[in-house]
Amino acid sequence: MFVRWGSVVYRRRWWVSALVLAITVGGGLWGLGVFDKLTQGGWDDPKSESALVNTIVQNELGQRSDIAIRYTAPDGTTIDDPAVAGPVEAALYRLPADAVARVTSYWDTRAPQLHAGDKYALATITLAGNGYDERQAAYGRIADQLRVPGIQTEIGGQLPTEHSLSEQSNSDLAVAESISIPVTLILLVLIFGSVVAAALPVLVGGLSIFGALGVLHLLTQFLEVNNFALNVASLLGLGLAIDYGLFSVGRFREELAKGADTASAVRTTVATAGRTVAFSATLLVLALSGLLVFPMDFLRSMAYGGMAAVAIAALVSLTLLPAVLGILGHRVDKFAVPWRRAEREPRLLGKLAGAVMRRPIAFVLPIVAGLVLLAVPFTSASFGAADEKQLPPGASARVAAESISETFPQFSNRAVRIVLRGEVTDPAPFIAAADAVDGIGPVHPVAQRGEYTVFGADVESDAMSDHAKTAVRDLRQVAPPAGTTMLVGGFSAQVVDSVDAITDRVPDMIAILVAATLLLMFLAFGSVLLPIKAVVMSLLSLSATFGVLVWVFQYGHGAGLLDVTPQPVQAGMIVLIGAIVFGLSTDYETFLLSRMVEAREAGMSTKDAIRTGLVRTGRMISAAALLLAVVTGAFGMSSLATMRFIGVGMVVALLLDATVVRMMLVPAVLRLFGDAAWWAPKRLRRWQQRSGFGERSELPEREPELV
Structure with a gap:
């Protein structure tokens, strides 16, 4: 099969080169639109208990806050001074109504939970928009209008943090590629001793990334794709394509050095290195497909990006690369470096x-x-989740989140939300029982609307600590009042639910990895x-x-x-x-x-x-x-x-x-x-031979070459 494909690629090398270039470059140009389609969400299990609490609090009770802003009064003033209150209120009132659904501030409500002493006050903003992407777009419109001149303004909350993560990710991606591609090309020149040979794996890598952009853009038309999928696609697309190119070009040059003509060298390269590339890429794609068993969209997005990049890298390596090698022939060694020596057995490897x-x-x-x-x-190992600490220590969004958490704990990651569904006639026994849970701070009523009653509390340790996660699990065991059902949410609960969702499905992922490896490697090598x-x-x-x-x-x-x-x-x-x-x-x-x-x-x-x-x-x-x-x-x-x-x-x-x-x-x-x-049982061996995946019979016969 691979021998025949190598022959086809060589005979149609010009057509294959033109077609693959047109598809990958065209798809990549269209794929440049993917940058505006990616999301920053999808880190949690959407069907978990904590996710349901978020939905109830936001949609049923209208308590969603996308942005939290801490204002610090200048020295010699307080938050109640007109010189502080006036400019802040004016800035909040000027926000466009089509971007902001609700603003809640200390100066409007005089709520005690929205100020800390005379120096700090808090405002929360709920953005307009039905979906996550619409709220992100709304935040982008007002971000520059939130700061008040002369007053220290720290902007935190979920959306600003995720917006910073997205911007930093895109910036780091560009920097990483600008560093890795030139360094890789230099190393390839040193490895191959030829500029032309070194350029081919880099060409395959660039086309793989370009093609992956097109695939991701197509997927965003139907699915939510997390921003980090681009990083994974670029990392694997460039890295694996260079690996595949390295093995294919190396085998092609080895065949030429043995005296084979260009057609035979291409055919043998595809039948050996190309066949191995196909099996390796299939194994890696199946390994990445194991991420699809998890309910988090960000893990699924990583699978989409990685699978697309690896598959395209393999396809380009099995089509364009052998076609170009067929066009170049011995010119693959063009522009050899002066210090290049003839190929010989590596002494160190021989001794090893x-x-x-x-x-x-x-x-x-x-x-x-x-x-x-x-x-x-x-x-x-202790398992957690992504928070503002993913940003560098000096990042404004991280500083803001840590400052708000310090002065307003109820808006920090330590906050816990308890939702009771059903009529609550006397909440006192339930509050007492919840207060008695080790690691949970005082429980207090927050809101009541319709059939929902919400209570608030804090975990008494770091939100991702084992103590906090144990406290959430124990809190969920507290019996709710008769005739009600209870849900527990908050960041610590999200961590518990995410870790449980992952650990519950890890056996499925392992089964996919092991089964794919056993089957494909048996087909490739005929051994048990x-x-x-x-x-x-x-x-x-x-x-x-x-x-x-x-x-x-x-x-x-x-x-x-x-x-x-x-x-x-x-x-x-x-x-x-x-x-x-x-x-x-x-x-x-x-x-x-x-x-x-x-x-x-x-x-x-x-x-x-x-x-x-x-x-x-x-x-x-x-x-x-x-x-x-x-x-x-x-x-x-x-x-x-x-x-x-x-x-x-x-x-x-x-x-x-x-x-x-x-x-x-x-x-x-x-x-x-x-x-x-x-060794393999005779029946399995016959089945493997009939499959054609272990084929080598069409290669030219040679005497064994002992190294």
């Missing part, structure tokens, strides 16, 4: 392969022990043990990565260097990194094993096949991991803690997986397996 073959147990035991040790911090080993290796690598992330981002070791605030890790980011890293782990595993299986089918012994596969692919896998680490490292330079979490996690995973795991642990385990590594 020899050492692993001689003493496999000496490599397996300490590496497994080290990975398990790195994973230990993950066993005590190789897919099982790949799953175990990937889980070891992934657990170690999670342990390092918890050690840094939760425990705070090195947090100062990264300029992040230690706090519970986001459960959503853990599953996102899990899907990506698991896919990338099997990606490198597939590239490594494909050369080993190829050597084995060419007649080599198991020991020689393992050594040959390691030496042939080790340098390329290391180079691919280095390049992807550069790309993800650039995204890790983002000022947003979320992106730094992803960037650091990816770099750690790549360094562990592409060096320690793939270069040492995998060959050592295979050496211990011996010939059993290639």
Whole structure:
């Protein structure tokens, strides 16, 4: 199948090149409109108890506040002085009625909860608009009108915080790409020793990002897509396309160096590297599809962006790239750098392969022990959610949120809302029972309208602490008054509901990852043990990565260097990194094993096949991991803690997986397996051979080349 496709691409190379360029560039130009279609919401389970409380409080009781503004009276004045009250009230009254639905301020209501001493007063604004995007647009219209000259004005609340996150994300994305693409191109020139060869993977990466924009724009016509989907699409589109281009161009040049003509080199490249790219991309797409089992729109958005970018990277690598290689032929080495040398066996890899073959147990035991040790911090992980601390410490939206939380706790993340549905004749016994819950502050009535009665309280510790989450769970166990039902909401409740929604569905995601890996790797290699080993290796690598992330981002070791605030890790980011890293782990595993299986089918012994596969692919896998680490490292330079979490996690995973795991642990385990590594029951083997996915028979026969 892949051999035939390679022949077709070569014969129609000009048509294929023109068609793929037209589709990706045209789709990308249309996709530039996606930036105005993305949302910043979708972080919570929309069917959770806390989400239902938000809906009731906002829609039934009309208590939604999108913006909270703290005003600080200048020295020598108070909030009641006309020189303070007059300008503030005038600024609030001037806000356009078509953008603002309601303004509630201390000066209008004299409500005690809206002032703190004589220095601070609060105003809340409810924006006009039926949906989240309409309210975001309304905020963009009035943002510059909220500050009062001469009076310290701090603008906080959900919408300003998410608006800042969106703006910072888009800015960081542009900076990351401006850094990663030039650095990647320089590294590719050093790796390939040729400007033309180096430019091809970058071309594939750029087209992959461009094409992903078009796919995301199409999805926004029917679905809500979170802004961070762009970051994931850019990261994976550029990183994976460069990896795929690296392996394909490297194999093409290898075939030319062996004396093959251009047509044969293209055909062999597609049948080997191209086939591996197809399997790797399919595995990664299926791994990312595991995110679709979660109810949060932001995780689904990450899946959309990642799946689109990876699929397009693979399609471009299987169409445009071999077509361009067919056009270039030996000119792929055009503009070679002066220091380029002839290809030869990497001495270090040769020595490493020899050492692993001689003493496999000496490599397996300490590496497994080290990975398990790195994973230990993950066993005590505490899970949280995104808040203003995702912004850098000096960001105005974060400063405002922290200032408001300090002086007006009822508007902070520690606030709890209790909704009773039904007639409440005597709330005193219920209030007493709720007050008795450990970790919950005094419960007080807030509002009553129709069949709903709302009470307010605070958690007595940090909103994302284990103590606060336990307090919310205990509060939900309090018996409501007879004839009523109770719902508990607030930020701590949202954290509880989000973590529960994720942990409940993690087994489904793991089942998808494991099943896809076992099936596809069996189809690719015809072995039972190789897919099982790949799953175990990937889980070891992934657990170690999670342990390092918890050690840094939760425990705070090195947090100062990264300029992040230690706090519970986001459960959503853990599953996102899990899907990506698991896919990338099997990606490198597939590239490594494909050369080993190829050597084995060419007649080599198991020991020689393992050594040959390691030496042939080790340098390329290391180079691919280095390049992807550069790309993800650039995204890790983002000022947003979320992106730094992803960037650091990816770099750690790549360094562990592409060096320690793939270069040492995998060959050592295979050496211990011996010939059993290639075993499969006869019926399964026949089924795999009939499927055509393991096809190599159409390739030109060569004598086994022992490395």
